[in-house]
Amino acid sequence: MSSLPTPRTTTGHLQLTGLEKVFATKKGSFRALDRIDLDIAPGEFITLLGPSGCGKTTTLRIIAGFETPTGGDVVLDGDSIVTVTPEKRPMAMVFQSYALFPHMSVWDNVAYGLKLKKLPAADLKEQVESALTSMGLTQMKDRAPSQMSGGQQQRVALARAMVMRPKVLLFDEPLSNLDAKLRVAMRSEIRRLQKRLGITAVYVTHDQDEAMSMSDRIVVMNEGKVEQAASPAEVYRHPASVFVADFIGRANFLKVAQARPEGEGSARVAVLGAEVTTPAAPGATAGPCVLLVRPESVRLAPTDRAAIGGRVGRILSTVFFGESVEYVVESAEGNITAVEADPEVDKILEPGQMVEIGFGHERSWLLPAGGKEAYQD
Amino acid sequence: MSAIAPPVGTARPPTTAPTAQTPATAPKPPKKVGHDLSTKVLIGLVIALLLLLIGYPLARVLWNAFTADGRQVLSHIFSSDTSNPKVVLRTLILGLTVGSLGTVIGFLIAYAQVRLHYRGKKIVHLLALMPIVSPPFAVATATITLFGRRGLISHGLFGLSISPYGLGGLTFVLALSFFPVAYMNFKGMLEHLDPALDEAAQSLGARKWHIFWTVTLPMLVPGIAGSFLLLFVEAIADLANPLAIGGDYTVLASRAYIAITGEYNLSQGAAYSVVLLFPALLVFLVQRYWVSRKSVVAVTGKPAGKPQLVRSGVGRTVLLIVLGVFVALIVLMYGTVIVGGFIQSLGINNTWTLDNYRFILQGIGSEAMWKTTAMALVATPVAGVLGMLIAWMVVRKLRGSAAGAMDFIGMLGLAVPGVVVGIGYMTAYNKAFVHDGWQFFPALTGGRAIIGGALGIVLVYIIRSMPSGQRSGVAALQQIDPAIDEASTSLGASGLTTFRLITLPLIRPAFLSGLSYSFARSMTTLSPIIFITTPKTKIMTSQIFAEVDAGRFGHAFAYCTILIIIVMAVIGLINLVVRDRSPMANVGLGS
Ligand SMILES: Nc1ncnc2c1ncn2[C@@H]1O[C@H](COP(=O)(O)OP(=O)(O)OP(=O)(O)O)[C@@H](O)[C@H]1O
Ligand SMILES: [Mg+2]
Numbered sequence: 001m002s003s004l005p006t007p008r009t010t011t012g013h014l015q016l017t018g019l020e021k022v023f024a025t026k027k028g029s030f031r032a033l034d035r036i037d038l039d040i041a042p043g044e045f046i047t048l049l050g051p052s053g054c055g056k057t058t059t060l061r062i063i064a065g066f067e068t069p070t071g072g073d074v075v076l077d078g079d080s081i082v083t084v085t086p087e088k089r090p091m092a093m094v095f096q097s098y099a100l101f102p103h104m105s106v107w108d109n110v111a112y113g114l115k116l117k118k119l120p121a122a123d124l125k126e127q128v129e130s131a132l133t134s135m136g137l138t139q140m141k142d143r144a145p146s147q148m149s150g151g152q153q154q155r156v157a158l159a160r161a162m163v164m165r166p167k168v169l170l171f172d173e174p175l176s177n178l179d180a181k182l183r184v185a186m187r188s189e190i191r192r193l194q195k196r197l198g199i200t201a202v203y204v205t206h207d208q209d210e211a212m213s214m215s216d217r218i219v220v221m222n223e224g225k226v227e228q229a230a231s232p233a234e235v236y237r238h239p240a241s242v243f244v245a246d247f248i249g250r251a252n253f254l255k256v257a258q259a260r261p262e263g264e265g266s267a268r269v270a271v272l273g274a275e276v277t278t279p280a281a282p283g284a285t286a287g288p289c290v291l292l293v294r295p296e297s298v299r300l301a302p303t304d305r306a307a308i309g310g311r312v313g314r315i316l317s318t319v320f321f322g323e324s325v326e327y328v329v330e331s332a333e334g335n336i337t338a339v340e341a342d343p344e345v346d347k348i349l350e351p352g353q354m355v356e357i358g359f360g361h362e363r364s365w366l367l368p369a370g371g372k373e374a375y376q377d
Numbered sequence: 378m379s380a381i382a383p384p385v386g387t388a389r390p391p392t393t394a395p396t397a398q399t400p401a402t403a404p405k406p407p408k409k410v411g412h413d414l415s416t417k418v419l420i421g422l423v424i425a426l427l428l429l430l431i432g433y434p435l436a437r438v439l440w441n442a443f444t445a446d447g448r449q450v451l452s453h454i455f456s457s458d459t460s461n462p463k464v465v466l467r468t469l470i471l472g473l474t475v476g477s478l479g480t481v482i483g484f485l486i487a488y489a490q491v492r493l494h495y496r497g498k499k500i501v502h503l504l505a506l507m508p509i510v511s512p513p514f515a516v517a518t519a520t521i522t523l524f525g526r527r528g529l530i531s532h533g534l535f536g537l538s539i540s541p542y543g544l545g546g547l548t549f550v551l552a553l554s555f556f557p558v559a560y561m562n563f564k565g566m567l568e569h570l571d572p573a574l575d576e577a578a579q580s581l582g583a584r585k586w587h588i589f590w591t592v593t594l595p596m597l598v599p600g601i602a603g604s605f606l607l608l609f610v611e612a613i614a615d616l617a618n619p620l621a622i623g624g625d626y627t628v629l630a631s632r633a634y635i636a637i638t639g640e641y642n643l644s645q646g647a648a649y650s651v652v653l654l655f656p657a658l659l660v661f662l663v664q665r666y667w668v669s670r671k672s673v674v675a676v677t678g679k680p681a682g683k684p685q686l687v688r689s690g691v692g693r694t695v696l697l698i699v700l701g702v703f704v705a706l707i708v709l710m711y712g713t714v715i716v717g718g719f720i721q722s723l724g725i726n727n728t729w730t731l732d733n734y735r736f737i738l739q740g741i742g743s744e745a746m747w748k749t750t751a752m753a754l755v756a757t758p759v760a761g762v763l764g765m766l767i768a769w770m771v772v773r774k775l776r777g778s779a780a781g782a783m784d785f786i787g788m789l790g791l792a793v794p795g796v797v798v799g800i801g802y803m804t805a806y807n808k809a810f811v812h813d814g815w816q817f818f819p820a821l822t823g824g825r826a827i828i829g830g831a832l833g834i835v836l837v838y839i840i841r842s843m844p845s846g847q848r849s850g851v852a853a854l855q856q857i858d859p860a861i862d863e864a865s866t867s868l869g870a871s872g873l874t875t876f877r878l879i880t881l882p883l884i885r886p887a888f889l890s891g892l893s894y895s896f897a898r899s900m901t902t903l904s905p906i907i908f909i910t911t912p913k914t915k916i917m918t919s920q921i922f923a924e925v926d927a928g929r930f931g932h933a934f935a936y937c938t939i940l941i942i943i944v945m946a947v948i949g950l951i952n953l954v955v956r957d958r959s960p961m962a963n964v965g966l967g968s
Pocket of ligand 1: 056
């Protein structure tokens with residue numbers, strides 16, 4: 001099945017330029033989106049990720065045409081579509097609540113859009129049947145939505161959107177009402193179909209794992225602005241800001257005494273009482289900066305030293321998760337979290353144990369300190 | 378971290394710099410997306426229709442009220458050398474007494490229905506709804522027959538000779554006629570009150586009565602205020618009962634009626650009705666936009682479980698006795714109406730006869746019967762669809778003050794007293810609209826109107842009965858996930874298509890009850906109609922009024938019985954015909 005060749009996608013090139021949305025509220029106005037610029041390639045799967053209220057849904061609804069931006073433009077394949085009404089846009093949306101028509105059978109739900117297109121009956125039947133088959137829904141085509149499980153309903157919603165062959169598919173947290181196992185299964189199903197049909201997809205979620213595992217690119221948003229738009233690996237390894245680093249995955253931010261640039265994209269910093277060379281974000285050394293070290297990059301080694309200071313710290317807590325063990329270490333720079341995967345059970349360190357703290361220098365990342373104060377808990 | 382997919386196609390190469398750059402030029406303000414054409418046309422049509430149905434008649438009444446004669450009444454309304462201040466005061470007192478009594482009755486019955494355990498709930502419910510389907514004179518004439526000077530009960534049983542005419546009788550009759558509004562209001566509220574609240578109070582050690590006073594009642598305060606205000610408006614706007622049982626207790630509505638039909642002074646009648654209009658509108662506004670916003674109950678949504686029913690206790694016994702008295706009263710009233718139709722003159726000449734029915738079914742009565750039913754049948758579907766359309770626009774298509782304005786104008790048909798509507802139609806549409814030799818439309822009301830004035834009456838029926846559908850439509854739509862509409866739009870459906878294929882089927886129950894209620898209201902309305910009936914279009918309610926006025930109660934009883942039967946039959950028929958037979962029908966809005 002997955003051996004089908006991916007069609008070369010040429011349509012569905014979506015551009016957002018300087019998108020702004022100001023809501024009129026009782027007390028003046030609220031700026032939900034602040035100059036969003038995005039260039040989404042044909043066939044790309046892009047995820048909007050960010051904390052609640054950052055403007056993900058608003059962005060998606062502007063693309064779909066349900067909201068009018070107060071500034072900026074939405075361009076599809078070179079044409080501005082900002083004045084086109086939603087039903088005329090070649091897009092289909094999948095909703096968090098599924099939004100199936102409760103008074104129609106599964107078959108009628110999926111056929112709804114094609115019927116409106118006045119498709120000949122034979123074509124309509126064929127396309128609906130094939131959409132139902134591809135989602136494994138053939139058995140249930142006569143059921144009412146309320147007679148189906150959440151996962152099945154979401155598959156119907158997906159089939160209903162896909163059967164339209166839209167240029168752009170829009171998803172607003174489509175999996176958040178499903179249980180964890182089903183969520184994982186649906187992720188790959190959505191991704192598989194999207195790839196096979198070669199449809200551009202914009203996917204809103206606040207589930208990191210979902211964003212990481214599905215996306216070509218992740219757009220991290222905060223307070224109506226784009227903090228970073230890059231591949232999952234980039235966003236994780238080389239976050240553009242402390243906010244992104246803190247939002248995606250877990251992070252230790254170490255205070256940096258002094259930093260100076262050392263060649264292209266790296267810097268020499270003094271941290272934990274030692275000087276190391278580390279990859280650095282552009283312009284990181286221009287002002288105050290911090291060093292990002294992911295918990296899984298931290299290495300702890302037992303030591304006989306008695307006093308906390310420099311690289312030496314004391315274990316505060318140890319939590320065993322089975323596949324990993326997590327330590328919180330008290331150090332001169334504040335508390336540092338360390339995660340060790342696949343630990344040997346008899347080598348797990350006890351709280352109170354003095355340890356020497358190390359980390360893979362090539363895995364750390366120097367960042368401008370701006371924005372977020374949440375350095376350590 | 379797991380599977381990391383490579384960027385596809387011409388995706389911008391990953392950058393380590395944030396992409397939120399400032400664009401060189403400020404973005405130009407975009408044009409509005411707006412609605413699609415069909416929606417725009419529809420909104421325009423509905424606005425035009427509302428202006429025709431209520432806007433223009435209302436403007437005409439105001440204009441009339443401010444002519445010389447009208448101004449004279451208005452300027453004397455608070456001066457003590459006329460009877461006007463007394464009329465105003467009496468109107469307000471009547472509003473207060475009926476509002477209080479009706480609210481108490483409605484609440485007690487609703488509470489018993491929702492919270493007590495007893496047999497025969499369904500029958501009590503149906504009895505409580507009887508006044509909705511019965512014409513305005515049924516209760517009044519039955520009351521006079523039973524409790525009047527020579528009343529079957531007051532005189533016949535107890536030898537008393539009390540007069541039912543005046544404030545006392547009027548309050549009794551109006552409270553019995555209008556309490557179903559309060560009853561339905563409280564019933565819905567009590568059913569939606571989350572039982573978890575009671576359970577929480579109980580788990581904190583509170584006893585039932587204590588719970589009632591400290592939890593249930595405070596939650597219902599907005600509902601109590603709302604019911605009181607609704608009944609207040611109904612009471613001060615009522616015309617039929619003050620005419621039938623008011624005696625010399627003249628209120629604004631009956632004063633306006635006398636001015637027009639007795640004194641032939643249109644401007645004066647308009648002025649009195651305008652004085653009535655302002656408190657009615659004010660109270661309506663307060664009820665709708667202030668009280669309902671304060672309602673806590675409305676937002677808690679579906680109850681989490683069923684409340685425990687009270688099965689014993691003194692409170693229950695007392696309440697059941699009250700309920701029993703009430704049920705007996707209703708049965709007595711309608712029993713009198715039904716039996717009275719078969720008797721020469723109940724209480725005076727108690728011989729069985731079919732003359733009353735012969736008169737109605739063969740004489741002039743049958744004409745009124747057929748014409749009223751036909752006109753109500755024409756008005757009902759129009760009112761039903763219009764109400765749903767307006768509800769849909771208010772909830773889904775318009776925003777902010779536009780939605781508020783549309784909702785308010787739609788509700789005007791209910792909020793504006795019937796007398797005002799009647800006088801408005803009488804003056805606004807009694808002449809053809811001619812401009813520059815072009816006739817836009819002919820006279821709609823009065824003797825020279827087209828179809829004998831039937832069109833004007835149908836329009837009045839529509840505007841009077843549409844708001845109830847609108848209201849239930851708004852409530853139903855607010856329950857439906859807006860994403861369902863959006864899903865339809867996103868699949869390529871225009872606004873009108875979405876309304877037809879998605880919205881209407883989903884609000885079918887509200888639509889049905891709107892239709893039933895519209896029909897009942899059209900059949901039983903009197904106050905606006907009495908001003909615009911013509912010799913060619915006889916209306917049952919105004920015929921009943923003539924019979925009551927002439928003291929021929931036997932005819933009136935027979936008329937009332939037939940009217941009730943017609944209303945019930947048509948409601949039954951509506952439910953049969955419009956019922957959905959598709960397999961998805963019983964699935965409802967679940968989940
Ligand atoms: N119609 C509106 N009027 C006023 N403010 C609004 C409106 N719609 C959204 N907002 C505000 O705009 C901001 C962005 O909302 P949006 O729904 O896009 O957030 P989101 O990122 O999707 O959040 P979540 O993850 O919780 O769904 C929020 O602060 C919200 O309160
Ligand atoms: Mg959202």
